[in-house]
Each structure stands twice: as C-alpha cells, then as structure tokens.
Amino acid sequence: MENxxxxxxxxxxxxxxxxGRAAQGVVSFLITLWLVRLLAPNDYGxxxxxxxxxxxxxxxxxxGLLEAxxxxxxxxxxxxxxxxxxxxxxxxxxxxxxxxxxxxxxxFLGWNTLAGWIGLSPEQFGQTPQAVxxxxxxVAFRYACEMLECLLEQQWSQIVHAMHPAGRLIGLVGLFxxxxxxxxxxxxxxxxxSVICLLLAELALMRKLASLPNLGGYSVSARExxxxxxxxxxxxxxxxxxxxxAQRLLVARLLGLDTAGLFAFxxxxxxxxxxxxxxxxxxxxxxxxxxxRLATGEYRAVSRAIALMxxxxxxxxxxxxxxxxxxxxxxVSLLSSGRFNDAGIPALLLFVGLGAVSQGRVxxxxxxIHDKTSALRKQSCLFLLLPIAAWLGSFHGLMGLMVGxxxxxxxxxxxxxxxxxxxxxxxxxxxxxxARILVVSVLVGGLGFGVAQTYGPWVAFTxxxxxxxxxxxxxxxxxxxxxxxxxxxxxxRARFLKPLVWLGQ
Numbered sequence: 001m002e003n004x005x006x007x008x009x010x011x012x013x014x015x016x017x018x019x020g021r022a023a024q025g026v027v028s029f030l031i032t033l034w035l036v037r038l039l040a041p042n043d044y045g046x047x048x049x050x051x052x053x054x055x056x057x058x059x060x061x062x063x064g065l066l067e068a069x070x071x072x073x074x075x076x077x078x079x080x081x082x083x084x085x086x087x088x089x090x091x092x093x094x095x096x097x098x099x100x101x102x103x104x105x106x107x108f109l110g111w112n113t114l115a116g117w118i119g120l121s122p123e124q125f126g127q128t129p130q131a132v133x134x135x136x137x138x139v140a141f142r143y144a145c146e147m148l149e150c151l152l153e154q155q156w157s158q159i160v161h162a163m164h165p166a167g168r169l170i171g172l173v174g175l176f177x178x179x180x181x182x183x184x185x186x187x188x189x190x191x192x193x194s195v196i197c198l199l200l201a202e203l204a205l206m207r208k209l210a211s212l213p214n215l216g217g218y219s220v221s222a223r224e225x226x227x228x229x230x231x232x233x234x235x236x237x238x239x240x241x242x243x244x245x246a247q248r249l250l251v252a253r254l255l256g257l258d259t260a261g262l263f264a265f266x267x268x269x270x271x272x273x274x275x276x277x278x279x280x281x282x283x284x285x286x287x288x289x290x291x292x293r294l295a296t297g298e299y300r301a302v303s304r305a306i307a308l309m310x311x312x313x314x315x316x317x318x319x320x321x322x323x324x325x326x327x328x329x330x331x332v333s334l335l336s337s338g339r340f341n342d343a344g345i346p347a348l349l350l351f352v353g354l355g356a357v358s359q360g361r362v363x364x365x366x367x368x369i370h371d372k373t374s375a376l377r378k379q380s381c382l383f384l385l386l387p388i389a390a391w392l393g394s395f396h397g398l399m400g401l402m403v404g405x406x407x408x409x410x411x412x413x414x415x416x417x418x419x420x421x422x423x424x425x426x427x428x429x430x431x432x433x434x435a436r437i438l439v440v441s442v443l444v445g446g447l448g449f450g451v452a453q454t455y456g457p458w459v460a461f462t463x464x465x466x467x468x469x470x471x472x473x474x475x476x477x478x479x480x481x482x483x484x485x486x487x488x489x490x491x492x493r494a495r496f497l498k499p500l501v502w503l504g505q
Contacts, residue, residue: 019158025275027165032268034172035186036261037337042121043183045257048248048264049118050128050187053107054135055245059236061099061139064229065092066146067236071228071368072220073150082212084219089147089209096143100136107132119252119260130187137194138164144201148208156204160197167193232368234377242386247405250387254394254401262340263398269335270350273320277313277358300428302369304481307427310362314434315477317355318441319468324348326448326464327457349402356409363416372423379419382412428481433502436475444468476502 036044069092077085107114111129120128141160148157171189175181240246244267252260324331328344336343367376386408393404420427448464478501 023162024165027169031169036265038181041258041261045261046120046124047183049252049260050131052245052248054138056240057135057139059240061103062236064232065096067232068225068229076220077151081214085212086209104132104136119257130191134191137198141198141201144205148205153208160201164197231374231377235380238380238383242383250390259398266347266350303426303428306366307429313358314437320351322441322445324351325445326452327461330457346402349406353406353409356413360413360416363420366425370425375423379416430479433477433479437477440471440475
C-alpha cells in the first residue's frame with residue numbers, strides 16, 4: 001500500500017495546491033481591484049476592517065487545537081488506525097465548534113461596543129452584525145480544509161478554497177448588475193458563499209476519513225495532545241494581537257476608516273506576494289512530510305528543507321522590495337484607479353516587514369515540528385510589543401504606525417532565530433547564497449531607483465525586472481544541496497532549476 005506521505009502523493013498534492021492557489025490569487029485580486037472602485041472610501045475601510053475581525057478570529061479561536069492537529073494528524077494517519085484518526089478529527093472539531101460559538105456569542109452581544117471601537121458609524125452598526133456570523137463560518141470551513149491538507153488531500157481543499165472568492169466574485173457581479181452594491185449586502189453575500197464552502201469542506205473530509213486504511217497501532221495520548229495544544233494556545237493568543245487582521249483594526253481605531261481602507265488595500269497587494277511565500281504557500285504540504293521524515297530520524301533532510309524555505313523567502317521578498325522601491329507609487333496608483341496616490345513608501349514598508357514575518361513562520365514551523373512548543377510560547381510574548389509600537393507610531397500618522405509595526409516584526413524575528421538555536425535546532429543556512437542574493441538586490445535596487453528619477457517609474461520597472469532575473473541567474477542563489485533536495489522530491493521536474501545552482505559547491 002502506498003505511503004500516505006510518499007513523494008508521489010506529495011507531487012500530486014503540490015500540483016493541486018499550486019493550481020488552486022493560482023486560481024484563488026487571480027480571483028481575489030479581481031475582487032480587490034473592483035471593490036476599491038465600487039465602494040465609498042468609508043464603506044471600503046469598514047468592509048476591510050470587518051474582514052480583519054475575521055482574520056483575527058483565526059488564531060483567537062484556535063487555542064492550540066489547529067496546531068496540535070497539524071502536528072499529530074499526519075503522524076497518526078501514517079502510522080495509526082483509521083478509527084484513531086476519525087476520533088481525533090471528531091473531538092477536535094467539536095472542541096473548535098464550542099470555542100467558535102463562545103467567541104461568536106460574546107461578539108454578537110457586545111456588537112455595538114465592538115463596532116464603535118472599530119470606528120463604524122451609527123448607521124453602519126445595524127448593517128454589519130452579520131460580520132460575526134461571517135467570521136465564524138470562514139474560520140469553520142478553513143479548519144475543515146486544514147484537516148484535509150494534513151491528510152495531503154489537496155484537491156478538494158483547493159476546490160473549496162477557490163470556490164470562496166469565485167462565489168464572492170459571481171455574487172458581486174450580480175449585485176453590480178442590479179445596482180445593489182452596499183456594505184450590508186456584500187456581507188450577506190459573503191455569509192451565503194461561506195455556508196456553501198463549509199458544507200462542501202465537511203463533506204469532502206467525511207469522504208476522506210471513510211476511505212483511510214489501518215496502517216498500524218500508533219496512537220496519540222490525550223495528555224500529549226492537550227499538552228502540545230496548551231503551549232500553542234498561548235502562542236495563538238499572542239499572535240492574534242499582531243496578525244494582519246489585528247493591524248487593520250488598529251489602523252481603523254487609531255487613524256480612522258479611510259486610512260484603514262488604504263492600509264487594507266496595501267495589505268491585499270502584499271497578500272498577492274505573501275500567498276506564494278514557501279513558508280505560507282507550502283506549509284500545509286511540507287509540514288506533514290517533515291514530521292514524517294523527523295519521525296524516521298532524517299534530521300539533516302529536515303534541516304536542509306527549512307534552510308531552503310528561508311532562502312526562497314528571501315529571494316521573493318528582496319525582489320518585491322526592489323520593485324516597490326523603484327515603482328511603488330505608480331503601481332499602487334494604477335491598481336487603485338488613482339484613489340491612493342503617493343503610497344509607494346507605505347507599500348515598501350509592508351514588504352520590508354514581510355521579510356521578517358515570512359522568516360518568522362519558518363522558525364515557528366521548525367520549533368513546532370521539533371516539539372519545542374514551550375519555548376515557542378515564551379518567545380511569542382514579543383507579539384505584545386506590536387500594538388504598543390503601532391500606538392506610539394500613530395502619533396506620526398500612518399507612516400509612523402507602519403514603522404512601529406516593521407521594527408517590532410524584525411526585532412521579534414532576530415530574537416526568534418537566536419531562540420531557535422538555543423533550543424538545539426540546527427539549520428544548515430547557505431550563507432554565501434544569502435550574501436549573493438542581498439548584493440544583487442542592493443545593486444539592482446540602487447540602479448533602478450536612479451533610472452526612475454531620470455526616465456520615470458515604468459521604464460525603471462521594466463529595466464529593474466529584467467536585471468533582477470538576469471542577475472539571479474548569474475549569481476545562482478541555489479546550492480548543490482538545495483538542488484539535490486528538490487530533485488529528491490520533484491524528480492525530473494526540478495531540472496529547470498539547474499541554471500540557478502551554484503557550480504562552486
């Protein structure tokens with residue numbers, strides 16, 4: 001019988017994942033561009049702030065359960081009985097539903113207070129209580145999809161994930177044709193689409209659980225599971241005050257809904273890049289595979305995989321920072337149809353912050369799969385610095401607030417790297433490869449900025465993009481061990497990366 005986490009199934013899951021994420025990215029991008037044109041600035045800011053509430057509820061409602069499922073479900077499915085897997089899924093789903101209902105009841109009863117704190121107008125109070133229901137439904141269907149992904153059942157997970165923005169876009173077209181686009185109806189549309197996605201995700205999960213084979217006698221004790229979840233519950237609570245949704249709510253509270261609309265739009269543009277960062281894009285595929293490798297003693301392979309994700313994150317972030325430095329103002333103005341001008345520097349700050357956030361995700365993954373959850377909880381206390389830094393920076397407007405956020409992210413990232421090494425988790429970083437990436441980014445960025453001052457942003461954008469690609473091929477950022485690792489997983493499909501492999505190693 002084929003291993004549930006074999007290289008063959010990994011490649012199949014990766015293919016479904018990439019196709020699904022591409023579809024989601026395109027449709028979500030279209031929704032972003034259209035909504036910023038259809039809604040008034042205040043309503044757009046309110047709508048995005050309420051979606052920030054949904055994003056904040058993801059870590060708030062987890063309390064370690066989702067992380068514990070990610071940690072133990074792959075191992076149980078690979079080495080345990082089908083009945084054991086079904087029991088774990090059943091009890092964690094019931095516990096998560098109870099937590100969601102408790103949060104939802106509290107938010108609904110205190111809706112007027114919460115809406116007033118966000119900065120909604122009295123007129124918007126009565127139009128938006130369904131945002132609480134939306135948050136519960138979105139978190140619930142994402143949780144079901146997470147369990148499907150833990151079982152490398154990417155096809156159905158990505159279908160459901162892609163249906164959510166697709167359904168919203170179809171509904172938005174209908175509202176537009178009926179000339180009925182409003183904040184209230186948009187939220188109800190999102191609720192209806194989320195209900196459909198939740199039902200489909202649960203159906204796909206039940207079908208997968210019914211087909212699982214019995215592979216052994218491995219089991220997870222309740223004490224081990226709850227202990228792991230308990231440590232990660234603290235991490236979740238700390239993360240919730242610093243997540244993207246919480247940042248959006250902070251901007252709405254401190255600087256108003258109009259400014260929150262600009263910040264949210266920049267966050268949406270950032271998500272186009274961040275959704276393809278390896279630590280986020282492939283986390284739910286790579287994590288179960290790394291856990292299974294770690295269980296068989298393949299420590300060096302795990303170390304190299306973590307280092308490769310770290311380096312790939314750096315390539316994407318450094319390229320994005322260079323492009324934004326050269327043509328950020330023009331790109332944001334074009335995509336927002338002129339609503340947001342002179343927003344290149346705020347966008348640049350977000351991309352600089354993304355560097356710390358993406359590398360922090362790699363550190364978190366490494367500590368979780370090595371069961372260093374107690375240490376992870378302690379260093380996660382640093383997330384509490386973000387709202388304080390944002391509040392202090394807000395006295396200098398949006399720029400000051402964003403500088404506070406970026407500095408906090410990078411400070412935490414440095415501490416997290418030191419903390420990870422202190423726990424004895426070794427990662428074989430390719431320091432020379434990292435140095436080559438940074439040198440190329442600095443040189444191309446400086447040249448592109450000079451061209452932009454003389455010939456304009458779009459000429460500079462074209463030249464900079466060409467130079468980035470050419471110089472990355474020239475300096476070959478991948479090491480020989482990186483290429484060997486990719487070949488072992490992707491087989492012949494990784495041969496196209498050979499021009500990026502450093503010949504001196």
